[in-house]
Amino acid sequence: xxxxxxxxxxxxxxxxxxxxxxxxxxxxxxxxxxxxxxxxxxxxxxxxxxxxxxxxxxxxxxxxxxxxxxxxxxxxxxxxxxxxxxxxxxxxxxxxxxxxxxxxxxxxxxxxxxxxxxxxxxxxxxxxxxxxxxxxxxxxxxxxxxxxxxxxxxxxxxxxxxxxxxxxxxxxxxxxxxxxxxxxxxxxxxxxxxxxxxxxxxxxxxxxxxxxxxxxxxxxxxxxxxxxxxxxxxxxxxxxxxxxxxxxxxxxxxxxxxxxxxxxxxxxxxxxxxxxx
Numbered sequence: 702x703x704x705x706x707x708x709x710x711x712x713x714x715x716x717x718x719x720x721x722x723x724x725x726x727x728x729x730x731x732x733x734x735x736x737x738x739x740x741x742x743x744x745x746x747x748x749x750x751x752x753x754x755x756x757x758x759x760x761x762x763x764x765x766x767x768x769x770x771x772x773x774x775x776x777x778x779x780x781x782x783x784x785x786x787x788x789x790x791x792x793x794x795x796x797x798x799x800x801x802x803x804x805x806x807x808x809x810x811x812x813x814x815x816x817x818x819x820x821x822x823x824x825x826x827x828x829x830x831x832x833x834x835x836x837x838x839x840x841x842x843x844x845x846x847x848x849x850x851x852x853x854x855x856x857x858x859x860x861x862x863x864x865x866x867x868x869x870x871x872x873x874x875x876x877x878x879x880x881x882x883x884x885x886x887x888x889x890x891x892x893x894x895x896x897x898x899x900x901x902x903x904x905x906x907x908x909x910x911x912x913x914x915x916x917x918x919x920x921x922x923x924x925x926x927x928x929x930x931x932x933x934x935x936x937x938x939x940x941x942x943x944x945x946x947x948x949x950x951x952x953x954x955x956x957x958x959x960x961x962x963x964x965x966x967x968x969x970x971x972x973x974x975x976x977x978x
Contacts, residue, residue: 704793729891737765744821744847747771751814755822817844840906855900869923878904918972926960
């Protein structure tokens, strides 16, 4: 029998290691193996390269990744209490799992294993957006990402212009990746249940020649524009450009328009001009 399949139920593992979820780590554990395997299958193919999991906790999704055929999983966990449970899983996995105690915000995907690298994670809510933005900068090193967020974050990731959810994260993610909402996950699927619904999204980086090599100008433009959403762009961008009206008119954009009216491509054009300011 597969060593992973023979492990005791996850609830027993959590009890044995005293792994009550900690709010400071943003932890909500997934125990439903049918659900975790659905997430793992969404990240297929898993048989080559490196599967990177962030915040595995007691290893529910980790088990699913291994059961779905992952040949190398690197699990990055900041909570030292979880390492005992992950060591048991590591022994059962027969060399297919490496568990690392580290802060994912301080590690780059390229340092975790050979390409293709796929990141699959039930992300800690308190750092999910910061982690994603970091990975957008490292898109050249990532083949694919299947990630669980709060549903409101996925709403923002897939939002279109002129909608209430469209914002800075929408522009950054859609410029770098093809973004697809996969499915929602009810609070009851977690222990403890969060107060909000979650959702799983797949983000596949576009070819490098289809996106900006340096995202920092795009981050600056979107931060200024959406930081003052109710302002007209001629005012919101005044701190970035010496003559924002001329810049906007030069791109055939109305200086009186607001951030949510611009497309992702419009923001990219503004960022390219900022680079030369």
